[in-house]
Amino acid sequence: MEISQKDFCHRSIVSIDHVSFSYEHKKVIDQLRFDVLERDFVGVIGSNGAGKTTLLKMLVGLLKPTDGEIRLFDSPLSQFKDWERIGYVPQKNAFNPLFPATVREIVLSGMYSKKRIYRRLSKAELQKAEDAMLAMRIEDLADRKIGQLSGGQQQRAFLARAIVNNPELLILDEPTVGIDAETQIGFFRMIRHMHQHHHMTFIMVSHDMDMMQSYLGTEPQQVSGGIKFHVKHTHDPEDCRETNLTHSIGQIREMIGVQ
Ligand SMILES: Nc1ncnc2c1ncn2[C@@H]1O[C@H](COP(=O)(O)OP(=O)(O)OP(=O)(O)O)[C@@H](O)[C@H]1O
Numbered sequence: 001m002e003i004s005q006k007d008f009c010h011r012s013i014v015s016i017d018h019v020s021f022s023y024e025h026k027k028v029i030d031q032l033r034f035d036v037l038e039r040d041f042v043g044v045i046g047s048n049g050a051g052k053t054t055l056l057k058m059l060v061g062l063l064k065p066t067d068g069e070i071r072l073f074d075s076p077l078s079q080f081k082d083w084e085r086i087g088y089v090p091q092k093n094a095f096n097p098l099f100p101a102t103v104r105e106i107v108l109s110g111m112y113s114k115k116r117i118y119r120r121l122s123k124a125e126l127q128k129a130e131d132a133m134l135a136m137r138i139e140d141l142a143d144r145k146i147g148q149l150s151g152g153q154q155q156r157a158f159l160a161r162a163i164v165n166n167p168e169l170l171i172l173d174e175p176t177v178g179i180d181a182e183t184q185i186g187f188f189r190m191i192r193h194m195h196q197h198h199h200m201t202f203i204m205v206s207h208d209m210d211m212m213q214s215y216l217g218t219e220p221q222q223v224s225g226g227i228k229f230h231v232k233h234t235h236d237p238e239d240c241r242e243t244n245l246t247h248s249i250g251q252i253r254e255m256i257g258v259q
Pocket residue numbers: 023028046047048049050051052053054055
């Protein structure tokens with residue numbers, strides 16, 4: 001069978017098929033269907049308690065759907081093993097000041113998969129961690145204890161951790177909560193750049209309507225229960241040529257424009 005250009009740059013990244021979820025007897029997600037294609041930017045918007053975080057937790061395997069099926073990169077979630085293809089930044093949790101890990105250790109921990117937790121990292125992998133910290137402009141904080149940093153600095157460390165493997169899919173749950181306005185602008189500029197030039201697909205929960213609508217438009221592609229999905233594709237869906245895979249994580253840094 002001939003593979004068209006459209007198929008090539010529109011692989012299925014996430015497929016959510018009639019998924020429901022209940023906490024004990026409380027149904028939070030009901031028969032949700034949604035597909036995320038390669039190079040989509042999906043903004044997930046909804047009121048408090050609509051089930052956005054629950055949905056993201058199901059996508060990364062932290063919660064199991066009560067019903068329905070989720071596929072990641074065309075594999076059923078239960079069989080999916082390539083977790084390094086996915087970066088995930090959960091909702092912000094302030095770290096206890098006594099938490100012992102340094103920023104570098106946190107970023108390096110993104111490199112370990114479940115089965116390879118004790119292996120030695122190669123020089124190239126160590127360099128990737130330095131690049132990710134540079135990209136997030138936290139290289140000066142590399143040896144500081146994470147618990148001693150501000151909320152925004154901690155969040156940048158977790159973003160560096162999430163991008164260290166150059167993931168194909170980045171899942172972000174309210175990534176700019178607790179970050180000052182100037183840093184937020186730099187952050188959104190950076191993720192737009194990653195979306196347009198680094199061949200990344202995004203799923204992002206945010207309450208920042210201004211940012212979401214300015215990039216993704218005011219009309220949601222889909223409304224399901226209390227959750228709205230706003231979607232933007234990088235380019236004309238028929239055209240794969242805009243992809244520029246020559247950028248490195250280090251170059252993202254140029255785009256941030258914040259101190
Ligand atoms: N562990 C849990 N046990 C029971 N109920 C829960 C649990 N976690 C969340 N819920 C409930 O499920 C619903 C959906 O929660 P969820 O965190 O997914 O919402 P959300 O859309 O992310 O909200 P927010 O915008 O406030 O972050 C809420 O009513 C919440 O109280």
